[in-house]
Amino acid sequence: xxxxxxxxxxxxxxxxxxxxxxxxxxxxxxxxxxxxxxxxxxxxxxxxxxxxxxxxxxxxxxxxxxxxxxxxxxxxxxxxxxxxxxxxxxxxxxxxxxxxxxxxxxxxxxxxxxxxxxxxxxxxxxxxxxxxxxxxxxxxxxxxxxxxxxxxxxxxxxxxxxxxxxxxxxxxxxxxxxxxxxxxxxxxxxxxxxxxxxxxxxxxxxxxxxxxxxxxxxxxxxxxxxxxxxxxxxxxxxxxxxxxxxxxxxxxxxxxxxxxxxxxxxxxxxxxxxxxx
Amino acid sequence: xxxxxxxxxxxxxxxxxxxxxxxxxxxxxxxxxxxxxxxxxxxxxxxxxxxxxxxxxxxxxxxxxxxxxxxxxxxxxxxxxxxxxxxxxxxxxxxxxxxxxxxxxxxxxxxxxxxxxxxxxxxxxxxxxxxxxxxxxxxxxxxxxxxxxxxxxxxxxxxxxxxxxxxxxxxxxxxxxxxxxxxxxxxxxxxxxxxxxxxxxxxxxxxxxxxxxxxxxxxxxxxxxxxxxxxxxxxxxxxxxxxxxxxxxxxxxxxxxxxxxxxxxxxxxxxxxxxxx
Amino acid sequence: xxxxxxxxxxxxxxxxxxxxxxxxxxxxxxxxxxxxxxxxxxxxxxxxxxxxxxxxxxxxxxxxxxxxxxxxxxxxxxxxxxxxxxxxxxxxxxxxxxxxxxxxxxxxxxxxxxxxxxxxxxxxxxxxxxxxxxxxxxxxxxxxxxxxxxxxxxxxxxxxxxxxxxxxxxxxxxxxxxxxxxxxxxxxxxxxxxxxxxxxxxxxxxxxxxxxxxxxxxxxxxxxxxxxxxxxxxxxxxxxxxxxxxxxxxxxxxxxxxxxxxxxxxxxxxxxxxxxx
Numbered sequence: 077x078x079x080x081x082x083x084x085x086x087x088x089x090x091x092x093x094x095x096x097x098x099x100x101x102x103x104x105x106x107x108x109x110x111x112x113x114x115x116x117x118x119x120x121x122x123x124x125x126x127x128x129x130x131x132x133x134x135x136x137x138x139x140x141x142x143x144x145x146x147x148x149x150x151x152x153x154x155x156x157x158x159x160x161x162x163x164x165x166x167x168x169x170x171x172x173x174x175x176x177x178x179x180x181x182x183x184x185x186x187x188x189x190x191x192x193x194x195x196x197x198x199x200x201x202x203x204x205x206x207x208x209x210x211x212x213x214x215x216x217x218x219x220x221x222x223x224x225x226x227x228x229x230x231x232x233x234x235x236x237x238x239x240x241x242x243x244x245x246x247x248x249x250x251x252x253x254x255x256x257x258x259x260x261x262x263x264x265x266x267x268x269x270x271x272x273x274x275x276x277x278x279x280x281x282x283x284x285x286x287x288x289x290x291x292x293x294x295x296x297x298x299x300x301x302x303x304x305x306x307x308x309x310x311x312x313x314x315x316x317x318x319x320x321x322x323x324x325x326x327x328x329x330x331x332x333x334x335x336x337x338x339x340x341x342x343x344x345x346x347x348x349x350x351x352x353x
Numbered sequence: 354x355x356x357x358x359x360x361x362x363x364x365x366x367x368x369x370x371x372x373x374x375x376x377x378x379x380x381x382x383x384x385x386x387x388x389x390x391x392x393x394x395x396x397x398x399x400x401x402x403x404x405x406x407x408x409x410x411x412x413x414x415x416x417x418x419x420x421x422x423x424x425x426x427x428x429x430x431x432x433x434x435x436x437x438x439x440x441x442x443x444x445x446x447x448x449x450x451x452x453x454x455x456x457x458x459x460x461x462x463x464x465x466x467x468x469x470x471x472x473x474x475x476x477x478x479x480x481x482x483x484x485x486x487x488x489x490x491x492x493x494x495x496x497x498x499x500x501x502x503x504x505x506x507x508x509x510x511x512x513x514x515x516x517x518x519x520x521x522x523x524x525x526x527x528x529x530x531x532x533x534x535x536x537x538x539x540x541x542x543x544x545x546x547x548x549x550x551x552x553x554x555x556x557x558x559x560x561x562x563x564x565x566x567x568x569x570x571x572x573x574x575x576x577x578x579x580x581x582x583x584x585x586x587x588x589x590x591x592x593x594x595x596x597x598x599x600x601x602x603x604x605x606x607x608x609x610x611x612x613x614x615x616x617x618x619x620x621x622x623x624x625x626x627x628x629x630x
Numbered sequence: 631x632x633x634x635x636x637x638x639x640x641x642x643x644x645x646x647x648x649x650x651x652x653x654x655x656x657x658x659x660x661x662x663x664x665x666x667x668x669x670x671x672x673x674x675x676x677x678x679x680x681x682x683x684x685x686x687x688x689x690x691x692x693x694x695x696x697x698x699x700x701x702x703x704x705x706x707x708x709x710x711x712x713x714x715x716x717x718x719x720x721x722x723x724x725x726x727x728x729x730x731x732x733x734x735x736x737x738x739x740x741x742x743x744x745x746x747x748x749x750x751x752x753x754x755x756x757x758x759x760x761x762x763x764x765x766x767x768x769x770x771x772x773x774x775x776x777x778x779x780x781x782x783x784x785x786x787x788x789x790x791x792x793x794x795x796x797x798x799x800x801x802x803x804x805x806x807x808x809x810x811x812x813x814x815x816x817x818x819x820x821x822x823x824x825x826x827x828x829x830x831x832x833x834x835x836x837x838x839x840x841x842x843x844x845x846x847x848x849x850x851x852x853x854x855x856x857x858x859x860x861x862x863x864x865x866x867x868x869x870x871x872x873x874x875x876x877x878x879x880x881x882x883x884x885x886x887x888x889x890x891x892x893x894x895x896x897x898x899x900x901x902x903x904x905x906x907x
Contacts, residue, residue, distance in 0.1 A: 099496045106383045106660045107667050107679050113384050113555035118602050123555065124454070124496045125384050128427040131458035138457065138496065150682040150706070152427070177678070180692065181685035219653045219678045219692065276891065278667035278677065324888025325672050334601025337553065376773045383660045390661050390832035395879050400832065401731070401773045402661050405704040408735035415734065415773065429704070611878025614830065 079350050082265070086304040086348075087341025089295045094120035098140035098293025102286065103127045103157045105147025105176065108279030111333075112143075115283040118337035119308060121290035132156040133163040140293035141169055143285055144195075146187055147176035147220070154187050161195030170198035170292040170301075174285040178202065179209035179217035192245060198292060199302045200241065201250040201285050204234055210245075211237045221275070222253060231255055235264055235353060248298045252284060256306050259353075260299045267303060268349035270310035271317040277329045284309040287336070303350065311347045312336045356627050359542070363581040363625075364618025366572045371397035375417035375570025379563065380404045380434045382424025382453065385556030388610075389420075392560040395614035396585060398567035409433040410440040417570035418446055420562055421472075423464055424453035424497070431464050438472030447475035447569040447578075451562040455479065456486040456494035469522060475569060476579045477518065478527040478562050481511055487522075488514045498552070499530060508532055512541055512630060527579045529561060535583065536630075537576045544580060545626035547587035548594040554606045561586040564613070580627065588624045589613045633904050636819070640858040640902075641895025643849045648674035652694035652847025656840065657681045657711045659701025659730065662833030665887075666697075669837040672891035673862060675844035686710040687717040694847035695723055697839055698749075700741055701730035701774070708741050715749030724752035724846040724855075728839040732756065733763035733771035746799060752846060753856045754795065755804040755839050758788055764799075765791045775829070776807060785809055789818055789907060802852045806838060810860050813907075814853045821857060822903035824864035825871040831883045838863040841890070857904065865901045866890045 077085075100116055102109070102125045109125060116123035126135040129152070136142055142164040144157045164171045173195075178188040188210065191197075200210065205217035205226045217223050227234075235257050238249040242261035251257040256267040274280045288305030295301050316331035354362075377393055379386070379402045386402060393400035403412040406429070413419055419441040421434045441448045450472075455465040465487065468474075477487065482494035482503045494500050504511075512534050515526040519538035528534040533544040551557045565582030572578050589612035596611075597604035631639075653676045658666055663679060670677035680689040683706070690696055696718040698711045718725045727749075732742040742764065745751075754764065759771035759780045771777050781788075789811050792803040796815035805811040810821040828834045842859030849855050870885035 105679070107663050109384050110387060110555065110664060114602065114606070117553055117555055122496060122498065124457075125382070125425055126454075126458065127425060128460060130428065131426075131460035134458040134460070135496075148679055148681065151684065177680075180678075181680065181688040183682060183685035183688070219676060219689075221676065276671055278664065278671055324885075325668065325891035326884040326887030329668070329887075330603040330607055330884055331601075333603030333606075337602040386661050387664060387832065391879065391883070394830055394832060399773060399775065401734075402659070402702055403731075403735065404702065405737060407705065408737035411735040411737070412773075607880040607884055608878075610880030610883075614879040 082350055083345045083348050085300050086307065087344050089291050089301060089304050090341055090344065092294040093290050096294050097122050098290065099124055099138065100141045100143060100289045100293050101126065101136050101139035101160065102143045103153055103160055104143060104145035104282060107147060108282040111279040111283050112286040114333055115336055116286045116290055118333050119287055119290045119339065121293055127153045127156045129156045129159055132160040136160045136163040137167055139169060141172065141289045143172045143289035144191060145174040145176055145282055145285060146184060147282060149187055157191060158194055161191060165196050170298060171195055172199045172201060172285055172289040172292060173197045174282065175202050175206045175210060177220045178206045180219055197245060197247045198298045199248045199250060199288055200245065201252065201288055204251055204253055207241060207249060207251045208237055211241050213237065239264060248302045250302045250306060252281065252306060258299065258303045258306065263299060264353035265303050266351045266353055267306055267310065269307060269314060269347065271313045273317050273321050273328050274313040276325045280309065307344055307348050308336055308339050311343065312339060354629065359627055360622045360625050362577050363584065364621050366568050366578060366581050367618055367621065369571040370567050373571050374399050375567065376401055376415065377418045377420060377566045377570050378403065378413050378416035378437065379420045380409065380430055380437055381420060381422035381559060384424060385559040388556040388560050389563040391610055392613055393563045393567055395610050396564055396567045396616065398570060404430045404433045406433045406436055409437040413437045413440040414444055416446060418449065418566045420449045420566035421468060422451040422453055422559055422562060423461060424559060426464055434468060435471055438468060442473050447575060448472055449476045449478060449562055449566040449569060450474045451559065452479050452483045452487060454497045455483045457496055474522060474524045475575045476525045476527060476565055477522065478529065478565055481528055481530055484518060484526060484528045485514055488518050490514065516541060525575045525579045527583060529558065529583060533583050535576065535580045540576060541630035542580050543628045543630055544583055544587065546584060546591060546624065548590045550594050550598050550605050551590040553602045557586065584621060584625050585613055585616050588620065589616060631906065636904055637899045637902055639854050640861065641898050643845050643855060643858050644895055646848040647844050650848050651676050652844065653678055653692065654695045654697060654843045654847050655680065655690050655693035655714065656697045657707055657714055658697060658699035658836060661701060662836040665833040665837050666840040668887055669890055670840045670844055672887050673841055673844045673893065675847055681707045681710045683710045683713055686714040690714045690717040691721050693723060695726065695843045697726045697843035698745060699728040699730055699836055699839060700738060701836060703741055711745060712748055715745060719750050724852060725749055726753045726755060726839055726843040726846060727751045728836065729756050729760045729764060731774045732760045734773055751799060751801045752852045753802045753804060753842055754799065755842055758805050758807055761795060761803060761805045762791055765795050767791065793818060802856045804856045804860060806835065806860060812853065812857045812860065817853060818907035819857050820905045820907055821860055821864065823861060823868060823901065825867045827871050827875050827882050828867040830879045834863065861898060861902050862890055862893050865897065866893060
């Protein structure tokens with residue numbers, strides 16, 4: 077497919093998000109949960125957050141997509157994630173998994189493995205350190221950001237890792253970084269939008285997963301959905317930087333949500349830098 | 354009472370909120386809790402959030418109002434809500450209850466029933482689907498927004514439902530929607546302010562309950578308090594839309610808090626569309 | 631040391647925060663946790679929030695500073711705070727403790743005592759009511775703000791209280807208020823920046839503790855680190871008030887984060903009002 081064809085497809089999904097308003101169930105961290113809810117609304121979907129095990133499955137059963145994010149995992153919510161994930165598989169709705177900080181603690185490592193063993197994932201989205209952890213490679217992460225060591229192999233090594241993960245887990249894998257890689261194991265896209273200011277506000281990764289979840293709630297084409305969610309975030313970052321970067325990171329963050337709320341197929345087509353590998 | 358008299362009364366309560374700065378204890382959801390705290394400060398009251406059962410009653414005992422919101426209820430905080438609610442009844446302070454998502458899961462339904470059985474509520478605030486659930490009617494909610502089916506009966510049906518709930522629970526019931534209905538079972542007010550953009554940011558319902566709680570902390574007239582809290586939110590929405598809607602939902606949200614922080618008896622009198630039914 | 635020398639030292643630490651990007655582990659409240667993460671990023675450090683007892687020590691072990699904040703403490707996170715605090719002592723990284731609402735409930739009082747008994751603190755930061763509670767004095771707090779009664783003794787009484795606490799706990803004590811007091815028990819600084827608008831948004835105290843934690847992650851001079859964190863917050867408040875106070879508290883809050891993200895040694899030197907007692 078040409079870049080134009082990819083972007084037409086992605087733009088079409090965005091329009092479906094806006095018209096269908098899919099309900100996107102999140103079990104996510106309490107640091108950025110408000111941002112996730114607002115970005116989900118901004119793109120046109122409808123967020124719901126319900127993490128008690130007494131209702132996690134019920135809420136999943138009425139949703140169109142499920143986003144699992146282990147940013148502030150705890151014993152209670154880990155079990156809810158598993159229950160919700162299994163319900164999503166049963167109901168047949170997509171699961172987006174964001175293994176925040178995988179590699180940084182034994183609890184995160186163990187939980188990441190459990191979720192991947194017990195739940196069928198549609199899209200795995202993380203930074204390179206997190207995806208390398210999933211791939212079984214030695215990850216050098218210190219915290220929730222990708223480590224520099226992990227990036228030394230360059231784009232090709234990252235692509236190989238993502239493809240291997242996708243093949244093993246039969247899912248779309250999205251590695252976000254300076255260049256984003258999205259692959260289903262066979263087809264691979266490079267996305268080259270974005271600005272450094274995005275790492276100056278918390279939750280841009282989490283919000284990106286929420287956007288991917290919103291897209292997934294409106295299509296069965298998860299490769300394009302993942303690319304669409306990521307492009308919306310990174311293009312919004314560019315637009316926000318143009319408008320507000322000089323003002324500071326508070327204004328940038330407001331402008332970021334603004335730009336997502338005004339995102340359109342036209343803006344995507346105009347600004348997206350997408351190459352098929 | 355004429356519209357002018359209602360608004361003078363409501364404006365007077367707003368001024369009392371600003372001078373008395375009532376402490377408003379919230380046990381609420383973690384998605385919008387920061388917005389609830391900021392909107393409580395913006396209207397001039399003082400927020401405190403304490404949900405551990407080991408202190409829920411102590412904190413309620415030093416507060417002027419209690420807001421219970423089940424947006425992200427869990428086994429631990431449900432018990433704290435009950436303890437805090439009973440303490441509020443004992444101390445004699447008003448309880449505002451926001452049954453977020455009642456009808457969407459069995460846990461929410463059961464919890465809503467338990468709170469209404471064990472705690473005397475002063476103001477019940479929700480969307481039509483939530484209030485219909487409390488009324489024992491068949492609610493079609495899918496998530497945390499009111500369903501379209503539930504609105505088909507029109508304004509009169511919604512008013513009848515609200516009045517029946519108020520009579521049964523001996524409380525003020527506020528149904529927020531395109532037209533807001535506030536009733537104590539006998540007297541009923543229609544409030545016609547607001548803009549669609551309010552549903553484009555998360556937590557406007559929760560913030561509305563916080564404002565109602567802030568008003569309730571400064572008066573014993575809960576009908577006017579509920580109307581006042583709702584009017585502040587919906588008029589702030591109009592002012593925010595005038596200033597920021599074109600920019601996007603991030604800027605709208607900032608302008609919304611701005612407008613609440615600058616709300617006055619004069620603005621209320623000038624803009625409020627209030628009719629007694 | 632002259633004011634100029636103090637500010638050169640503090641400016642130097644700020645530059646180290648920006649270049650070293652210390653990882654600052656927070657176990658904090660869910661009301662303002664997003665603000666804490668964003669302000670930590672804004673000053674140039676890297677936030678991580680992990681409160682499950684299964685990983686609290688692991689995450690502390692890879693961090694450069696630990697911030698403990700009991701704003702919404704609960705049975706689960708109290709234990710995690712103790713485990714993380716002990717790990718911080720073992721690893722040799724500084725612990726900043728913010729006893730939010732100490733004096734307001736028996737749970738907060740008991741937890742404050744336990745943390746101070748079991749964990750060696752580097753910096754204690756609170757309002758006067760909280761610090762008076764730690765000092766064993768009768769605190770009149772009602773909620774999370776300092777009470778007026780507690781302030782009646784004036785600046786000198788507050789300074790004596792802070793110095794006594796510092797000597798007993800062998801830590802830096804920072805009492806924030808109209809005038810901020812920072813002391814290691816021997817040397818004492820008065821900081822006179824800030825604006826009343828800072829108390830119109832939630833979490834400015836919590837954010838201040840995050841900034842102190844960020845500074846502490848880049849130096850072993852905790853007295854200057856505490857002063858630096860506080861000055862960044864209060865000067866940012868002044869800059870935000872100049873830019874946005876007329877707009878309302880929503881805009882003020884955005885401008886506050888902007889100002890922290892643009893803070894520099896030059897701005898500190900130009901605006902800081904610092905006196906050694």
